[in-house]
Structure formats: C-alpha cells, structure tokens
Amino acid sequence: MDGQGAVAVRTEGLTKRYGEQVAVDSVSLTVRKGEVYGFLGPNGAGKTTTLRMILGLIRPSGGSATVLGRPAGGAGVNRQVGALVEGPGFYPYLSGRDNLRVLARYRGIGDGDVGRVLARVGLAERASDAFKAYSLGMKQRLGVAAALLGDPGLLVLDEPTNGLDPAGVGDMRRLLTELAAAGHTVLLSSHMLSEVQETCDRVGVINRGRLVVEATVGELRGSGGLRVRADPLSTALDVSRRLAGDDVTVNDGALLLRVDPGRAAEVTRALVAADVDVHEMRPVERSLEEVFFEMTADEEAAR
Numbered sequence: 001m002d003g004q005g006a007v008a009v010r011t012e013g014l015t016k017r018y019g020e021q022v023a024v025d026s027v028s029l030t031v032r033k034g035e036v037y038g039f040l041g042p043n044g045a046g047k048t049t050t051l052r053m054i055l056g057l058i059r060p061s062g063g064s065a066t067v068l069g070r071p072a073g074g075a076g077v078n079r080q081v082g083a084l085v086e087g088p089g090f091y092p093y094l095s096g097r098d099n100l101r102v103l104a105r106y107r108g109i110g111d112g113d114v115g116r117v118l119a120r121v122g123l124a125e126r127a128s129d130a131f132k133a134y135s136l137g138m139k140q141r142l143g144v145a146a147a148l149l150g151d152p153g154l155l156v157l158d159e160p161t162n163g164l165d166p167a168g169v170g171d172m173r174r175l176l177t178e179l180a181a182a183g184h185t186v187l188l189s190s191h192m193l194s195e196v197q198e199t200c201d202r203v204g205v206i207n208r209g210r211l212v213v214e215a216t217v218g219e220l221r222g223s224g225g226l227r228v229r230a231d232p233l234s235t236a237l238d239v240s241r242r243l244a245g246d247d248v249t250v251n252d253g254a255l256l257l258r259v260d261p262g263r264a265a266e267v268t269r270a271l272v273a274a275d276v277d278v279h280e281m282r283p284v285e286r287s288l289e290e291v292f293f294e295m296t297a298d299e300e301a302a303r
C-alpha cells in the first residue's frame with residue numbers, strides 16, 4: 001500500500017521560511033493514489049504555502065516534494081496536476097464554456113474536454129451563461145472544472161468550499177464524492193472539519209506550520225470513550241484514573257474516559273465497588289472538531 005507506485009504526493013521535511021518566520025516546518029506527508037486527502041488546519045497554519053510548494057509555485061527553503069513520482073514543479077509533472085489555488089482568474093464577460101475553452105487552448109488541450117468537465121461539475125446547463133452571472137458556488141465548480149481539464153492524475157484544491165453558502169458547500173461536497181468515486185486522487189485543504197470528514201479518506205492536520213497528525217478520519221476519532229456521571233465525582237475520578245490512567249478528563253461535571261466503550265461493565269463494577277453511585281454510563285464518539293481542537297491545543301501547550 002505504501003509502495004512508491006501507490007503514492008501520488010510525498011513531502012519530506014518540506015519547509016518554507018519567510019525571514020524569521022517558519023510558515024511550513026518540516027512537513028512530511030503522503031497522499032496515496034485514488035484517495036481524497038484532507039489537509040486541515042486553522043487560518044495561517046501553512047496549508048496554502050505547502051500546496052504551493054507541492055505545485056512548484058514557490059521554492060521550498062528545505063526538504064522536498066515528489067508528485068506522481070517526480071520532483072514537484074517540473075514541466076512533465078505539472079501537466080499531470082490540476083489545481084485550484086486562490087480563486088481562478090476567469091473572464092467575467094465570457095461564458096463558463098468559453099472561459100474553459102480559453103484555458104484548454106492555453107494549456108494545449110483540445111476543446112473536446114470542455115464539455116466533459118462541465119458535465120462533471122454539473123454546469124452543462126449553465127455553460128452559456130456569463131461567468132459574472134454565476135453564484136459563488138458555480139464559480140468554484142467552474143474552477144474545479146478548469147482543474148479537471150486534461151484529466152490530470154492529481155487534483156489539488158485549496159479551500160474549495162471557502163466562502164460558499166450551505167447549498168454551495170453541499171454541491172461541492174457531492175462533487176468531491178463523485179470525483180473520489182470516479183477514482184480521482186484529490187488533495188484538498190480546509191479549515192472546516194465537518195466538511196471533510198464525509199469526503200476524505202485520510203487527513204493531515206497542520207498547525208503553526210507543523211504536521212500534527214496524519215491518519216484516517218476513523219483513526220483520528222479513535223474508538224471514542226465512555227462518558228460517566230457519578231457521585232461522588234472525586235472518588236469516581238480516582239477509580240477512573242486507576243483504570244484509564246491519564247486518559248480521563250472532567251467536563252461539565254461528567255467524566256470522559258478514553259477507553260474502549262466495551263469496557264463499560266468493568267468501569268461500572270469498579271465504581272460501584274468503590275461506593276460510587278453511577279447515574280450515567282454511555283459510549284461517546286469524538287467529533288473530528290473535538291479531536292482537532294485537542295491536537296492544536298496540545299501543540300500550543302508544547303510551545
């Protein structure tokens with residue numbers, strides 16, 4: 001699975017410094033062929049800078065990026081990569097179709113692909129309308145269509161849902177799901193975790209330039225834990241710590257034990273044996289949001 005053939009993007013120690021500031025700090029990530037990879041992080045975390053290095057738009061200060069087996073940015077590899085980074089420049093008075101025709105010619109791709117990509121992003125019916133008449137969501141989808149021209153082996157989309165209303169977000173999410181089903185490899189960035197958890201196979205979380213974790217959405221959420229309301233809380237906390245070590249937190253008067261929810265009976269028995277009244281014992285799954293904030297908070301604390 002991790003063999004060279006299955007890898008679409010690999011960065012090793014990828015670093016970008018702007019003067020004293022380290023915008024991207026030794027990021028090593030792997031995007032596998034055929035997967036949708038979510039690159040997540042708060043604003044200013046270094047997502048765009050990383051994607052621009054992967055696209056060869058800016059030079060790394062250190063480390064390396066390999067795309068489809070070749071060094072990032074080379075002419076041969078750029079033809080294999082479709083990108084939507086920082087709002088595509090479309091002509092407002094040209095139709096969606098004509099905008100794509102211009103781009104296709106510029107890139108030396110036949111016009112024949114224009115109809116295909118318009119249909120793929122659901123804009124075939126509105127292809128004759130002027131770009132300026134499009135909604136923001138349609139504009140973004142036209143950007144994805146532009147990235148799809150020439151059927152590249154890798155799509156890189158920087159915040160494709162940024163600024164969209166809920167309907168636009170829904171459309172983009174469906175489009176991404178369709179692209180994934182059609183076997184495209186997609187690397188997309190987002191700061192909206194709720195969006196990617198349905199769309200992405202794996203995610204990399206970046207904070208302050210550093211890759212905090214790379215995992216599947218399921219792995220990130222972990223197997224969840226147990227939420228316990230019990231009295232007296234202090235005794236319950238002692239018992240829980242004995243069972244789950246440091247993986248116990250108190251939140252809003254309840255205990256959260258980061259243990260396999262299958263241990264509910266064992267935890268209940270231990271609490272009862274210590275004369276604790278158990279009012280509630282239920283399995284919880286952490287949302288990706290919670291995991292994300294925990295991780296980025298840990299990073300802050302470590303500084």
Ligand SMILES: Nc1ncnc2c1ncn2[C@@H]1O[C@H](COP(=O)(O)OP(=O)(O)OP(=O)(O)O)[C@@H](O)[C@H]1O
Nearest residue numbers: 018022023041042043044045046047048049050191
């Ligand atoms: N050309 C530049 N010169 C100086 N600093 C820069 C430059 N480009 C980016 N930075 C800084 O590098 C850091 C990372 O920026 P980057 O745009 O990669 O973050 P991001 O995760 O994409 O955030 P956003 O979602 O806001 O675009 C930021 O602190 C930014 O101010």
